[in-house]
Amino acid sequence: MRDKIRVAVVGGGTGGLCLAHGLCRAGVEVAVYERSRTRTERLQGYRVHIDPNGSAALHECLPPSAWARFLATTGTSAGGFAFVTEQLRELAVLEAKPDVDPAASHHSASRISLHQVLSSGLDGILWHDKQFVRYESGPKGVGLHFADGTTAEADLVVGADGANSRVRAQLLPHAARADTGIVGIAGKFPLTAGSRQLVPERLAIGPNLVLPPAGCGMFTAPHEFPESSENDDTFALDPVLFDNTAGYVMWVYAARTARFPAGLPELDGPGLRAVVLDRIHGWHPAFSRLVADSPDATVCVLPIRTSVPVAPWETGPVTLLGDAAHSMTPFRGIGANVALRDAQLLCRAISRGGDVRAAVAGYERQMRDYGYKAVRASARSADRFVTESRLLRTFSRGGFAAMGRASRLRKKLIGARG
Template identity: 60%
Template sequence: MKVLVAGGGTGGLCLAQGLRQAGVDVQVYERSRTRIERLQGYRVHINPHGSAALHECLPPDLWQRFVETCGKSGDYRFLTEQLTELLLIEDSLTSGPDAASAHHSASRITLHQVLSAGLADVLHYDKEFVRYEQNPDGTVTCHFADGTTATGDVLIGADGGNSRVRRQYLPHAERIDTGITAIAGKLPLTDEARRSLLPRLVEGPNTIMPPKGCCMFVAPHELGGGVNDETFAHNEVLFDNTQSYVMWAFAANSGRFPPGVSSMDGDGLRDMVSGLIADWHPGLRALVADSPGEAVSLLPIRTSVPPKQWATTNVTLMGDAIHSMTPFGGIGANTALRDAQLLYRNLVEVAEGKRSVLDAIGDYEQQMLVYGFKAVRFSLRNAHQSVSEAKTGRVMFKTVLRMCSVLPPLKRAMFGTHGE
């Protein structure tokens, strides 16, 4: 059996690592011309689902490299915009007993390095997917922009939110704008920055909850002592994964931002956010104001709409290509990794003669549509609640957080699976 994967992102590469370990012929086709062309330099939260998938699909040496290069874990806090603590969720409450069932803070750049390591004969760059055709003999052929083709028994569309595989295969599957915009940035943790930042902003992740209408997420990425690739150690802060940093993301309904926000450069975006949080705690204002403009980005927030069920074939989709979701909840990458783990198991059974291709893919799609769009709905609900203009709802939620703070059983019941 030969498996073709269109897209070399988190899910596609994790799947490729697992299949390669199992001896299955897998080939990944990535449109980027090089490994470093389109990498974003912010942290990504890996939850126990994602950790379990990486542990199962990666070879032992790469799993160890992943663990060593993750940032240090920390307790999660809900804070007001004046940094008054509403609730502390201890890391021990949500993590399992070992690294394979724990939460991790990973650099997107470093995670991509780990996932692509050892795949020189599998991962093909500068291969822009154009279309596919299903052949009379049951195979599928991919056509690329450079005029080349590749033929296999299965095609996995792992080509992101703007998936061309999805556009051809499921033209009815929509991805829509949520009406929410986020501005994200990061501040390198130099000695000077460590002296000036409040400890609570570098001790662990924080959700900042003002009275209404917007929110902010702040999280440190403290390197854990692992070796990072010096390829990225250059002046563009956004692409540097050799230094610890604190990332922040401010989100609000798009109407709260001035016209022309989409054309602003990093300096302009940073200064605009500084104005929007002018009455917040000085520590938060300093975090934003001191962040270099080249590390600030505009992030329109989009989400997938659950598609109608389709007939299973030897073409399927994974990750953002089918269940793109908002970043509110930090579960998008983990859901893609969960896809990879399930597809890996099912396709290995095909290679071993234990089931047919259609049975394996049909079973994957049936499970994926349930947990994938449950995650989509969860993240979308979080997104709308986080930027709600209803002050009453925000007050009620803060009251619940304070109750959890003084009632440990209630906190365990409500937040024992936080981030999953």
């Protein structure tokens, strides 16, 4: 019979909650300690892309009812992934493949909906208003101390408390995060019956990577909620940020820090919009429309940082998951998916029973391997996104244009044969 262990997860984000569900299903005693005072405090209103790795992890860890609810809340994208110029000229479009197996497919998810799904069904397991302060390892386990003066005990502590992880700061004080020298400004353009008439169809039907001549980049992606979507108590808190039914186009403009005015982080929504509008002057007017008509509260500045991979550490009763272990830039859209993969892998390791220390060591070896690879790949994508090299940007645009021509020719040939 497998010895019962107690697992404490510090942080109630995507990876930590997914792990909690998986451990619950496996019969492992688990508690999640989240610093937010309520479930609604930490919700955000932007879209997140769930790739096949993330889908597989959610499918495996979530109970069937929660998995079905996740699928019911995902959005649709009919237009494929496009590479376009700043004048909205299509270079290439990667057509979306039909979803044969939802557990091996791509999904567009609202962060609001995803967090609702992950935080439900954890009564007595998910504890809010628990700001982690420190841990103490002893012969009988690990003691956790919280800012409210309370404590908890566990046999294994999982730091899933994000990029600024306090667990990581104590476990690996030498592990650093670096400023990439890149800044993004993001916003959310509401999709309504009226606003759809103001932008070209391309922006409303699928994600777009915008490739200007050099020095900056832009990404847009629509999220359409299914008709079954419902608002909960979050909508009453802020109907702009927490609306869970109205479609929108998320956009992000990014460039090197030196290209922005000093004091950018202190600007409010209107000020940030003005900065972006100034820098995309001369682009297709649809991009200016996206920016100008985004509500103030949805426009924010995003300093882009990345973790610095460290050498393997000695496995103990404390480990890390997600951004706490390997935070990365958002430019490949894989951070949440890598965290979900962590949760799946660690859940498997713990659920098999046996020596917990050996199980965690095996998890850490694999997690460092794919996690740090993702960190490096994401950093390279960030550099390419804002490249100052006109030659490199011209080469990229030419490559995508050639890919687009080949795709159109292939479709034409297939049509002729049919």
